[in-house]
Amino acid sequence: MSFEPKNPVVKWVEHRLPITGMLHHALYEYPTPKNLSYWWTFGSLAGFMLVVQIVTGIVLAMHYTPHVDYAFTSVEHIMRDVNYGWLLRYMHANGASMFFIVVYLHIFRGLYYGSYKAPRELLWWLGLVIFLLMMATAFMGYVLPWGQMSFWGATVITNLFSAIPLVGDSIVTWLWGGFAVDNPTLNRFFSLHYLLPFVIVGVVILHVWSLHTNGSNNPTGLDIKDKQDSIPFHPYYTVKDLFGLAIFLIFFSAFLFYAPNYLGHPDNYIPANPLVTPAHIVPEWYFLPFYAILRAVPDKLGGVLLMFGAIAVLFALPWLDKSRIRSARFRPIYKQLFWVFVADCVLLTYIGGKPPEGAFIIWGRIATIYYFVHILILLPLVGLFEKPRPLPASISEDVLPKKAASGETANA
Known part of the structure; x- marks a missing residue:
């Protein structure tokens, strides 16, 4: 659908530099899924x-x-x-x-x-x-x-x-x-x-x-x-x-x-x-998870490689996750592992702010090991062997029955 401005000045500019039409498409008429939360x-x-x-x-x-x-x-x-x-x-x-x-x-x-x-x-x-x-x-x-x-x-x-x-x-x-x-x-x-x-x-x-x-x-x-x-x-x-x-x-x-x-x-x-x-x-607090991973390894070079590796493995996620289903809503095992992973990241943040001594070192190493095990081992395995829940036929099918059900409840 082409954009045709009504204002003569905007129209003059649009025919020479179609930035208004680009913004109109991106911020106004851009087709967006109806179920975004x-x-x-x-x-x-x-x-x-x-x-x-x-x-x-x-x-x-x-x-x-x-x-x-x-x-x-x-x-x-x-x-x-x-x-x-x-x-x-x-x-x-x-x-x-x-x-x-x-x-x-x-x-x-x-x-x-x-x-x-x-x-x-x-x-x-x-x-x-x-x-x-x-x-x-x-x-x-x-x-x-x-x-x-x-x-x-x-x-x-x-x-x-x-x-x-x-x-x-x-x-x-x-x-x-x-x-x-x-x-x-x-x-x-x-x-x-x-x-x-x-x-x-x-x-x-x-x-x-x-x-x-x-x-x-x-x-x-x-x-x-x-x-x-x-x-x-x-x-x-x-x-x-x-x-x-x-x-x-x-x-x-x-x-x-x-x-x-x-x-x-x-x-x-x-x-x-x-x-x-x-x-x-x-x-600062937003660096603490990676700081905890850095300190989890006694060797300086190993800690540096592991710290940068914690971000590098995220680039490989599209290929590590073997499941054909995107959303965790329909993946019961992955959903549980996701929240374990979130808890692990919170633990790494907490450990990163503590002195590298005693139990903090042990828990930091456990949390670091799980971080990489989750991404490199559990994620591919779950994608291969997990049985997902049935998907709706379309986005509308997922949304409209809920609206209909709520309407019937209100009428009753």
Whole structure:
């Protein structure tokens, strides 16, 4: 269906640059499965948080000084002297956590409903690339306040690359810009932290393009078969997304105004001191599962490989999962294993924030082993031997009987 604007100015532009028609198709008439739940709002929320991070980051960069002698005091200047600087800084710092919360929920929703399966493999890959870019951006941003945890976190994480044979030390020297974490390191991290969000925007555009090419997945995992299975994106899902955004903003505001430092570390309000090592060096909470996997292996190189491997195996999920059924709604064994996997990831997050000693080491190793056993062994086996429940013939068949049943109940 071609888009023909009524406004003469818009029509003139449309015939020369059809961007209005493209947006009309993508945001208005895009055929969307009629049974999407609120779990599908987290993609829109992730896009919203990306915009929040970019806008607040640009304003903060106007007042920040990327120099080891002034970085910490410039952050304090933002907090105390810039009009609403405290709000911008807390919005940016807590916004990173909110961004990761919605992205983690978005990923787990994809795992539950099989959104990584054909023909959406490339869509899944692009999502994982966005996740990796987010992690790099967040790590570099954590270094910028130049507090104790910023400095020592940068020292520990960048030193991990030294475990790579032959080229490891050269990589670390390049990251540092010298022979220790110092001013060149801070300058490089500031530059990359400013640049990478715009790279994320580019990958997000590809991610959305891929989504619109193959269509959205849905709770049944079935493809759209006819017009009865779909509805236009607007106004049905724009309203739904706006309601989800309102609830999310209440949650965000609770942290922003009542507990702005809850998700941070108190040591980062101490200026960086290379001569004083914190008692317990930990990254931000959203890195803790991978930090736990890193520490589960006594060997430095083995820990690094396992940590990166924890994300690398996710790229292979479309081929590791042998089941022809996408949604866990119709896969009784996989559904139970999924929740065990979620609990395992929560346990890894908890272990990652604890000192590497005693029972925490043992439980960290058990949780790490299960993480890889679940993906590399259980997932393929369940896909081969599980007996799924019968699928509905179409999306409409899955939705309409429920509406009819509810209508009969109301009439009675």
